[in-house]
Amino acid sequence: MKKRFFKIAKLTFMLSLSLIVLTCCSFSSQKENNSKITLNFFNQKPEITAQYQKLARMYHAKHPNVNIQITTSGQGGGAAALQAKFASGEAPDIIMLGGLPEIDRYKDHLINLKDLKASKNIVPNLVSGGISNKRMVGIPVGLEAHGWSYNKAVFAKAGIDASKINNYSEFLKAVEKLNSEKKKIGIDAVFGFNGADTSSIASVSAQFTSLPYNNNLVKAFKSKTFPWKYERQMKNYYDLVKKYNVQPILSVKYDPSVQDLFFNGKVAMIPQGNWIIPTLDGLEKGYVQKNLGMLPFFVKNDGTDRLLTGSSWYLGITKDHPKRQKAAKDFINWMYTSKEAENVIINEMRFVPATKNFDVSRLPDDLSKQIYRIGTSKNAQSPVHKQYPNGFTNQALGPYIQRYFVNGISWKELKKETSAKYRQLREIQSGE
Amino acid sequence: MLIKKHQYLAFVLPAVFFILLIIVVPFLIGIYYSFTDSNGLRSSFIGWKNFEVLFQDSTFLQSFWLTVKFSFVSVILINLVGLAFALIVTSHNNRLTKSLRTIFFMPNLIGGILLGFIWQFIFTSAFQAIAAAFHLDFFKGWLSNPSTGFWGIVILFVWQMSGYIMLIYISFLNAIPKNTIQAAVLDGAKATQIFFFIKLPQLAPAFTISLFLTLANSFKLYEQNLALTNGGPYRSTEMISMYIYNTAFVNFQQGYAQAAGIILFLCVTIVSFIQLALSRKREG
Numbered sequence: 001m002k003k004r005f006f007k008i009a010k011l012t013f014m015l016s017l018s019l020i021v022l023t024c025c026s027f028s029s030q031k032e033n034n035s036k037i038t039l040n041f042f043n044q045k046p047e048i049t050a051q052y053q054k055l056a057r058m059y060h061a062k063h064p065n066v067n068i069q070i071t072t073s074g075q076g077g078g079a080a081a082l083q084a085k086f087a088s089g090e091a092p093d094i095i096m097l098g099g100l101p102e103i104d105r106y107k108d109h110l111i112n113l114k115d116l117k118a119s120k121n122i123v124p125n126l127v128s129g130g131i132s133n134k135r136m137v138g139i140p141v142g143l144e145a146h147g148w149s150y151n152k153a154v155f156a157k158a159g160i161d162a163s164k165i166n167n168y169s170e171f172l173k174a175v176e177k178l179n180s181e182k183k184k185i186g187i188d189a190v191f192g193f194n195g196a197d198t199s200s201i202a203s204v205s206a207q208f209t210s211l212p213y214n215n216n217l218v219k220a221f222k223s224k225t226f227p228w229k230y231e232r233q234m235k236n237y238y239d240l241v242k243k244y245n246v247q248p249i250l251s252v253k254y255d256p257s258v259q260d261l262f263f264n265g266k267v268a269m270i271p272q273g274n275w276i277i278p279t280l281d282g283l284e285k286g287y288v289q290k291n292l293g294m295l296p297f298f299v300k301n302d303g304t305d306r307l308l309t310g311s312s313w314y315l316g317i318t319k320d321h322p323k324r325q326k327a328a329k330d331f332i333n334w335m336y337t338s339k340e341a342e343n344v345i346i347n348e349m350r351f352v353p354a355t356k357n358f359d360v361s362r363l364p365d366d367l368s369k370q371i372y373r374i375g376t377s378k379n380a381q382s383p384v385h386k387q388y389p390n391g392f393t394n395q396a397l398g399p400y401i402q403r404y405f406v407n408g409i410s411w412k413e414l415k416k417e418t419s420a421k422y423r424q425l426r427e428i429q430s431g432e
Numbered sequence: 433m434l435i436k437k438h439q440y441l442a443f444v445l446p447a448v449f450f451i452l453l454i455i456v457v458p459f460l461i462g463i464y465y466s467f468t469d470s471n472g473l474r475s476s477f478i479g480w481k482n483f484e485v486l487f488q489d490s491t492f493l494q495s496f497w498l499t500v501k502f503s504f505v506s507v508i509l510i511n512l513v514g515l516a517f518a519l520i521v522t523s524h525n526n527r528l529t530k531s532l533r534t535i536f537f538m539p540n541l542i543g544g545i546l547l548g549f550i551w552q553f554i555f556t557s558a559f560q561a562i563a564a565a566f567h568l569d570f571f572k573g574w575l576s577n578p579s580t581g582f583w584g585i586v587i588l589f590v591w592q593m594s595g596y597i598m599l600i601y602i603s604f605l606n607a608i609p610k611n612t613i614q615a616a617v618l619d620g621a622k623a624t625q626i627f628f629f630i631k632l633p634q635l636a637p638a639f640t641i642s643l644f645l646t647l648a649n650s651f652k653l654y655e656q657n658l659a660l661t662n663g664g665p666y667r668s669t670e671m672i673s674m675y676i677y678n679t680a681f682v683n684f685q686q687g688y689a690q691a692a693g694i695i696l697f698l699c700v701t702i703v704s705f706i707q708l709a710l711s712r713k714r715e716g
Contacts, residue, residue: 080681083472105473105684196664250576250665251556391683395491399666408666428685429471 037327038067042085042092044078045141045313047278051349055341059331066327079390091320093328096141096313099386100221101429103132103314110137110316116329118336121355125380128217129387130314138314139336142351145371146203146273146383147307148295154178154268155293157185168236168298178268179244185268192267193241194257195249195405198398204271205397206383207297208234210308213384217310220384226422228415233299235411241271242405249405259283269295274371277350289365309375310382311354389425396421466694470687472680482691491667492692495675502586502671503650509590510646511639514597519627521598522605533602537595544592548659551588555660578668581661585669588656593649597642604638605631640711644704651700672696 043052049072056068071092073081079102085092086109097103103110112135113119119139130138155162158181160174178190194200208230213220228234246252246267258276261267263283270276274294280287296305317328335341336355345351347364352371363369374380385393400418403409409417466482468475486492517536521529539547555574563571574580608631616626654673657663663670663678670678676696680689 079684083681083684086473105471108473248573248576251573389683391678391685394682395667395678402664402666406665425683428469428688429683 036065036067037324038069039094039324039328039331040090040092041068041070041094042082042096043070043072044074044082044096044098046072046074047275048349051344054348055335055344058340058344059334063330066331068331091318093318093321093324094332095316095318097138097316098313099388100129100132100217101387101390103130103138103316104221105390106316106318107132107137109318109320110135111319111325112136113139113317113329113332117333121336121357123354123356123376123380125215125309125375125382126311126354128215129311129382130316131218138316139332140311140354141313141315142311142345142349143309143354143371143375144273144275144311144352145294145307145309145374146206147271147297148269149262149272149276150269150293150295151262151265151267152291152293154185154187154265158268162293162295165295166298166303168233168301171295171298172240175240175244186265187268188261188266189246190244190268191241191246192252192257192261192270193245193249194252194254194270195245195402196251196253198394198402200254200271201398201401202385202388202393203273203383204237205234205401206385207237207308208299210381210384211299215380215382217382217384217387220387224423224426226419228419230299231415233297233301237297238401238404250402263287274350274352274367277365277367281350288367292367294367294370304379306374306377306379306381307371308383309371309380312386389422389429392422392425396425462690463694465687466691468687469685470690471684472686475687478687482688483695485688486691486695491670492675495667495670495672496695498582498669499651499653499672502582502589502653503647506586506589506593506650507643507646509586510593510597510650511642513590513594514642515601515635517594517598518601518605522602533598536598539592539594540596542592544655545659547588547592548656551584551591552660555584575661576665578665581665581669585653585657585660585671588660589650589653592656593646597646600642600645601635601638604635608634636711636714639714640708643707643711647707648700648704651696651703 041052041056043049049070052070056070060067071085079098082092082095083105086106091109095106097106110132113130114136116139119136122139123143126140126143127136129140130136132138150162152162155174158178160177165171165174175190178185178187182189193204209227210220212227212229213223242249246261252261257267257270258272258279262270262272262276263280277288277292280292294307296307298305315332317325317332319325335345342353342358342362346353346362346368350364350368352363352368352375354375356376358372360369360372363372388397397418400409400414404411404414465475467477467479469478469482517532521533521536523529542550552575559571559574562568574584612630612634613626616630621629652673653671654677657669657671657674661669663674672692673696676689676692679692680686683689
């Protein structure tokens with residue numbers, strides 16, 4: 001009997017020892033001094049991690065008892081990583097969310113930011129992208145513009161004046177001219193669209209799906225149908241890309257398209273936004289100011305078409321750790337209202353701020369200034385691709401349009417399949 | 433006697449505890465979630481609806497069919513290649529065959545993700561260079577075409593698994609009593625006759641193990657798929673595991689994905705049992 005007891009005791013001891021070893025790691029990290037606070041910031045944009053870390057250090061220098069721990073996960077894995085954080089009970093304090101479907105998933109965890117100093121200053125067009133159940137739970141990270149990024153040097157060589165392109169037929173003429181003088185101006189093809197990336201396909205699709213919602217992103221998020229109102233122009237542009245793009249179009253990927261094809265002047269245009277600015281200037285200082293221009297898509301084709309301007313990402317604060325909420329709010333306020341933080345954001349992240357009454361002359365290049373003016377004007381239109389149902393971009397729209405690019409599907413079938421998938425995904429996901 | 437019995441328990445219990453905790457409990461929870469509309473954070477019970485929708489989901493059926501095709505092709509190829517490797521390295525016992533053993537086994541030591549990237553380089557850059565140098569259209573754009581993309585994954589998987597399966601065949605080949613072969617040689621049997629009538633029947637248990645391993649592995653294939661094609665072009669090479677992952681962590685339909693996972697589990701179990709039963713019978 002004694003022996004048996006001894007054995008069981010030993011067994012229990014071993015088991016509990018291993019459990020202690022397993023848990024003590026997590027305990028030690030959670031130990032927190034009352035006066036010292038560590039904020040967890042979940043970032044989904046890997047390309048600006050270094051700048052966020054810099055902001056965190058600057059803030060820490062001013063507020064020594066606030067530490068900001070930045071976790072970055074992006075490039076498709078971000079959403080799943082964020083969910084894992086919540087599931088494991090380690091909800092971050094500040095989270096970066098991409099679009100209303102993602103905001104909706106965490107709506108029960110997010111606090112209302114309406115009274116925040118930072119939120120009062122947000123460009124009005126962008127506010128609806130952070131609204132859930134009539135509460136303002138997200139504030140935009142920055143103002144982004146999407147259209148045709150063109151290489152000024154290539155346009156100049158072909159004798160094309162971009163300011164004279166004001167409607168679709170003029171755009172078409174320019175494309176044809178570029179194509180006929182391909183050899184002379186040294187380009188491989190007119191367009192360098194990265195057909196391999198479904199996210200870029202989604203950004204382009206937004207050019208044709210956003211206008212019907214007129215900046216009401218909540219409406220776009222709730223829509224049960226995919227808007228085909230501008231399908232004729234959509235097809236025109238896709239056919240144009242199909243015809244004049246670097247081939248095989250599905251093998252062109254994002255990085256080569258920006259860093260090689262566009263940067264080296266092997267193509268005249270790529271459909272990208274101002275998020276390519278840091279990459280281009282990283283390759284050659286001053287490249288953007290000298291070489292990068294942007295043209296809108298001519299969708300309505302009535303002279304009112306502008307670059308689409310919106311924000312793909314929003315910041316929210318969670319209520320899982322009430323003790324840290326105030327510190328999180330203070331940090332966000334500091335990021336959006338202090339001059340030193342703004343300087344990092346505009347000069348190092350190369351973002352265009354999403355705040356009203358910003359002094360345009362502080363922006364480092366003409367394109368950013370132009371984007372700020374368009375984004376804060378009356379005609380501004382926000383893109384809606386981030387409001388598509390979860391998975392619609394990667395699982396439906398992207399693959400169908402890729403199929404269309406290689407003639408694997410007709411336009412009619414594409415419409416039918418895309419609409420059906422959109423409805424199906426939206427219905428399943430709006431259940432909650 | 434009593435002490436012995438408890439000693440046994442003491443050794444087994446910790447393992448049982450962890451198996452329960454890590455495998456059985458999550459598995460049961462998983463079965464429950466397949467009847468919910470869980471999005472990972474919230475869930476409510478919806479009965480058989482997931483399964484009903486699943487069997488009408490063309491994408492699911494397509495990727496399921498692709499996985500069946502893939503498993504069929506790769507099980508046959510891996511076992512053929514693995515057996516051929518084993519015969520080559522056991523035919524003689526010299527330095528060459530010894531180094532070949534290592535070389536054939538090497539791909540198995542590299543992780544699936546890395547292998548995927550290595551072969552991606554081969555299929556895109558190396559093949560492209562061959563195509564350009566010799567003007568052979570056959571080598572062009574392997575991964576941007578659904579059928580060559582499929583064969584790309586097959587080649588990668590065969591390359592990775594054959595060495596491992598080879599090891600199993602080697603051990604069984606070495607276990608064949610030398611005297612039976614010698615007797616056959618004395619009776620004037622040719623090499624092919626020795627292989628088909630002496631070696632092959634005695635390899636039956638090896639087939640059981642190898643078929644089981646390759647079958648289960650090819651049904652569950654994920655990381656090679658991810659690294660090589662990531663389902664592209666336009667989801668045409670998306671196998672069932674990748675479909676499940678994407679449904680769960682891209683679409684955030686986790687109950688639905690769980691239902692697909694249960695279907696996959698049932699299929700793998702049934703197919704493996706049939707295969708085991710059949711080849712056991714032949715072993716007997």
